[in-house]
Amino acid sequence: xxxxxxxDKPKNCLKVVLFGPESTGKTTxxxxxxxxxxxxxxxxxxxxxxxxxxxNTREICSYEDIIPIARGQLALEQEGFKKANNILFCDTDxxxxxxxxxxYFNNKVPGELLEYLKENNTDFYFxxxxxxxxxxxxxxxxxxxxxxxxxxxxxALQKSKKPYIVLKGNRENRFRIAKQxxxxxxxT
Numbered sequence: 001x002x003x004x005x006x007x008d009k010p011k012n013c014l015k016v017v018l019f020g021p022e023s024t025g026k027t028t029x030x031x032x033x034x035x036x037x038x039x040x041x042x043x044x045x046x047x048x049x050x051x052x053x054x055x056n057t058r059e060i061c062s063y064e065d066i067i068p069i070a071r072g073q074l075a076l077e078q079e080g081f082k083k084a085n086n087i088l089f090c091d092t093d094x095x096x097x098x099x100x101x102x103x104y105f106n107n108k109v110p111g112e113l114l115e116y117l118k119e120n121n122t123d124f125y126f127x128x129x130x131x132x133x134x135x136x137x138x139x140x141x142x143x144x145x146x147x148x149x150x151x152x153x154x155x156a157l158q159k160s161k162k163p164y165i166v167l168k169g170n171r172e173n174r175f176r177i178a179k180q181x182x183x184x185x186x187x188t
Contacts (some may be wrong), residue, residue, distance in 0.1 A: 008121075015122050019092070022142065023131045027043070027091050038081050039088065041091060042091060061104065063108065066113060067112050069097055070094050071091060087186070096111055097113060102152065103152055108188065125163065127167065128166075134146070
């Protein structure tokens with residue numbers, strides 16, 4: 001069977017990921033940035049996958065869901081690359097999936113996900129801070145653990161040695177800083 005790299009990325013396309021704990025504005029900002037740069041954004045696969053699971057069975061995420069979530073996210077990214085101009089914005093990635101796997105399943109991360117992480121093709125991360133209001137929904141469950149979760153996300157970025165900055169403040173401030181950063185990245 002032919003080996004397939006699920007992380008293939010066009011050389012001329014910058015992959016930017018909004019990264020961080022739940023309810024920190026990732027979706028809003030990724031949509032806003034994609035609209036500004038006239039490109040596409042990739043939604044968080046886990047959100048629809050887990051919402052459907054909850055709606056159908058009233059069950060939450062299990063360890064067995066981690067690989068389908070990672071594969072689904074990578075498939076959405078591959079589709080996004082086909083439609084993107086020179087920037088693809090992602091409302092999460094497999095590194096985020098690994099953080100949640102560690103947080104919810106006693107530091108366990110499936111081997112297949114670890115292999116995907118070795119091929120991580122993200123060019124830049126925006127780590128979203130927890131200074132946004134908490135918005136509850138069926139899937140969000142850590143309103144009292146936001147600082148601990150933020151710390152896990154920051155440690156994951158430091159360990160991966162991927163470039164990132166922390167975005168804080170209101171929507172306008174986050175957008176302004178993200179835009180300045182992207183403009184610098186695309187000029188080099």
